Amino acid sequence: MKQGSSVHDYDWWLMAIVFAICGIGILEIWSATHASHFAGMQWRQIWWICLGLAGMLLLSRLDYHAVLDKAPILYLVALLALTAVLAVGHTRFGAKRWLPVLGQFFQVSELVKLIIIVVLARFFNEVRTDRLSLGDLVKAGVLTAVPLGLILLQPDLGTAMVLVPVAVVGAFLAGIQWKHAAVILLAAAMMLPVGWHVLKPYQKERVTSFLRPEEDPKGSGYQILQSKIAVGSGGFWGKGLGNGSQNQLGFVPVRYSDFILAALAEELGFAGVFTALVLYTALLLRLIQNAQRAKDRAGMFLVMGVAAILGFHVVVNVAMVIGYMPVTGIPLPLMSYGGSATLFVFLALGLVMNVRLRRFVN
Amino acid sequence: MAGGGAEFALSASFQRESRLPQTRLAIISYVIVGLMALLLLGFWKLQIINSDGYAQLAERNRVRTYPVIAPRGSMFDRQGRVLVDNYPSFSVLLLRDDAQEVQRLLPQIADGLGLALSDVQQQIDAAKSLPHFQPIVIKPEATPADIAFIESHRTDVPVLEMLMVHRRRYPRGGFLAHASGYVGEVSADQVDASGGRYRPGDIVGKTGLEKQYNEQLMGTDGQRRVIVNSVGREVGRLEQTDATPGKPIRLTIDEDLQAIAEQDLAGKRGAVVVLDPRTGEVLALASQPSYDPNDFAIRISGDEWKQLNDDPEHPLLNRAIQAQLAPGSMFKIFMTAAMLESKAIPADYKVFCPGYAEFYGRVFHDAEKDHGEVDLHKAIVKSCDVYFYNVGQRLGIDRISYYAMKLGLGRKTGVDLPGEDSGLVPSEEWKERVFHQKWYPGETISVSIGQGATVVTPMQIAYTIGGIAMGGAFHQPHLLMSESPSPEVDFPISESTTDFITQAMWGVVNEDGTAAASRLPGIEFCGKTGTAQVIGAENKQRAGKQTQTKNNAWFVGFAPRRNPEIVVAVLVQAGGFGAASAAPIARDVVKAYYDKKQGKVPPVLETRLLPNSAAPATPATVTLPAAAARPQPVSKKSDVPPEETPSDNTDR
DSSP states (O other): OOSSOOGGGSOHHHHHHHHHHHHHHHHHHHHHHTTSTTTTHHHHHHHHHHHHHHHHHHHHHSOHHHHHHTHHHHHHHHHHHHHHHHHHOEEETTEEEEEEETTEEEEHHHHHHHHHHHHHHHHHHHHOSSSBOHHHHHHHHHHHHHHHHHHHTTTOHHHHHHHHHHHHHHHHHTTBOHHHHHHHHHHHHHHHHHHHHHSOHHHHHHHHHOSOGGGOTTOHHHHHHHHHHHHHHHTTTOSOTTOOHHHHTTOSTTTTTTTHHHHHHHHHHHHHHHHHHHHHHHHHHHHHHHHHTOSSHHHHHHHHHHHHHHHHHHHHHHHHHTTSSOOOOOOOTTTSOOHHHHHHHHHHHHHHHHHHHTTTOO | OHHHHHHHHTOOHHHHHHHSOHHHHHHHHHHHHHHHHHHHHHHHIIIIISHHHHHHHHHHHHEEEEEEOOOOOOEEOTTSOEEEEEEEEEEEEEOOSSHHHHHHHHHHHHHHHTOOHHHHHHHHHHTTTSOTTSOEEEESSOOHHHHHHHHHTTTTOTTEEEEEEEEEEOTTTTTTHHHHOOEEEOOHHHHHHTTTSOOTTOEEEOSHHHHHTHHHHOOBOEEEEEEEOTTSOEEEEEEEEOOBOOOOEEBSOOHHHHHHHHHHHTTSSEEEEEEETTTTEEEEEEEESOOOTHHHHSOOOHHHHHHHHHOTTOTTSOHHHHOOBOOGGGHHHHHHHHHHHHOSSOTTOOEEEOSEEEETTEEEEOSSOOOEEEOHHHHHHTTOHHHHHHHHHHHOHHHHHHHHHHTTTTSOOOOSSTTOOOOBOOOHHHHHHHHOOOOOHHHHHHHHTTOTTOBBOHHHHHHHHHHHHTTSEEEOOBSBOOSSOOOEEEOOOOHHHHHHHHHHHHHHHHSSOTTGGGOOTTSOOEEEEEEEOSSOHHHHHHHOTTOOOOOEEEEEEEESSSSOSEEEEEEETTOOOHHHHTHHHHHHHHHHHHHHHTTOOOOOOOOOOOTTOOOSSSOTTSHHHHHHHSOOOSSGGGOOOGGGSOOTTSOO
16 A cells, blocks of 8 residues: 555645635735835745745654654653753843754744643543543643643743643543533632632733733733724724834834734734634644544544644634633744744644644554 | 654544544534634724724824914114014923823923922913814923933833924013013913813913013914824824914114113113104113013013012112102192193292191191292292192182193103003092091192192103193104004193293203203203102101102203204103202113214113123124114114015014
């Protein structure tokens, strides 16, 4: 039987959705930065997308089972890299998140997200039962908690939180028992206020507005307000690309990245937002469809890990833009400007393609 | 791969279906769709339902409205020389759109601008009723350090902005201060009373001509709407309403005569009023001690104001129109007019003066000595009190007060300055009304020589004596140059009476009279001295010799004798004898007037500047030395109208 398959077997629908989202993103990055000293940022984003596509193709050629085999080593690499970041990492904006690789600074935590998907996919796959035992649940929790704790130390609450849905979705699909889920939810609900009290005042402040101090001279409340003003003033059809005053005059914070949807909402209106959200929904549903058609549980867990992270990103970011959630610094996948983040999404999609390409392989 | 692959290789497609948790995957799909729908609902709420409100907020973010301050009209003297003008300056504006932000930055702002925190807070509280988008001035005069502070903190203190303003400048400090008055921030009461004409923070005239002609002088502010970015930097402009500059006014003041008057009065307490009796034009109006109106042009502190107000010398008092004092012997002119016009006493009436006289059982002394036999002419020239005691007794108080009032005493002259006092001429009716007492005939004796209840202002004296010398044509004094003649009050005096009075007053100066020392060769300079007791004679006797009170010195003079062109009233409080301290000032002014008239270079005028009056923008000494050194044209026709004078503030 032939290994892999023809170009036919790539998920072209998925790719179309991805390109559409990237296209909107590039347009809005251009609009948000063309009149500022960031001008030309869209070209760098395009470059990252190309790099990501190459990485995706490369990763899709590899058999994902081989990747799963290397999970323990990858996990160790992840922990080592996170420790290295804390030890010798590059500090930017008050947090240690960057390691220099080939003259570029990479956010190690993006790589860790990918590894956690692989590690948890392998773990849940090996459980091989439809009823997840308490012991296995705790093990999965510990596997997630160690890198999560290291990322929290950077500190990067946003990225740390992103690891949680991978474990949650994994546990759900692996057959978590309702009583366990209820106990965890209850415990989490009770721990939340306790945990808040344990935090020192400066930590609380970090939790609330820990991100991007350079863009945040006025507190995160101001950012949310300006974002909402941008969104609200856009109306149904928007003010037109390049015409949003909130966007062009810099009232929208980090308008080319975390708050790019606010810029889009102002300039392209509800129509633009609707289009974007429909595209994201389609992307996520398409991922789930790929999981449903995966050849085995391992493939399904891989795809759903990717879906969990992307879904979490989309929901948290969009909710932040309209003030439903605090500012956490979680970008909108494929639309926000960012090298490491874009690269991560394409590599994750590479895993998905990998699973898809092998669904008929016996 | 081999192991896993082999194991999975066994699974058939139906097995795969059963092994994957399809239900749970479906549930996740529904959750995603549900969440996305919820988020879309959130956007719907913001972008469709509440869109208008957010559009307004976005507009308020984007647009700032700044006032464009209209320059106040300048004041020029009769020859077009600048007396009061403006200089460009910067005020510090506080943008109050975000009240919380302002509160947070307040300590930093106060520190950076060198202001007291409580003072800034007070100003913010005072402006609470204003719309939030209207910025307020928190420091009217920005120093270079303030400007540097604002520029360097645009990002972290974005609530400060600079505003170009035209600051009032009185180039020579205390010069002409009482006539020009000063400007200041409009009071809350004035705002309420103006019916929308004034807004809080406006600069309006507070006293003097600044107040009198505020409507002309004050322009209408415009406004400028600009687009700003998130750090408050201006990135574009919207429509602009230009400011309408205030109109300049040309005064009747002659800067040279004013300078002479102020120079001579320096260091004294008193006033000088110079009028053209033919038109009522005020050529000079000086009051000393003075103050620097520049101090008020920038916001004056409560302490400074209190200090000026509590000063025992009362520098804010305009003595030219507000000092109400006994006229002393100058009143003899009114007695003479009453005597001759009423014909109650023959013109050749004579009295023997032994140095005192007894009336109603009381001895009234002559101020000086025994004058021997005295007729009316000599009584004026030598200022014989005994003569006029007798005249007064024979005329009676009602006749005296009738003529004094008709000749202009006891009522305002109507000069175009706010706050003029009316003086007082007593009468039987007045005493009955005010004190509910009968008039004692003895009081008439005091009134006859300008003592007692009679009080006058320097402006009144210049106005009435000028009118009497003009034969009874009294022209309302005015400082604003006008083409049309000012309102005239006529109380015709017979030719012979006018002749007699002017002849006698000529004698006072030129016939070994009381003011003989002030004679001006070649000029028909006429006048009358007055030396008024500050307290009544009987009180003085009671107080004994220890009393420090010095008499007030008066002089009123005019020239020439027939159809006078200039009348000068001088008051020097506690100056002693009018002849000694008041008359020389009038003489200097009249001499300068004639010197100018004959085309002579006016005397070099000392430019007196109060130490802190120099405005930062330009040296304040510019105008005068040059103007004074330049021969001035004689004819009034060649005066430069203010419209043609180059003004630095109208076309910016």
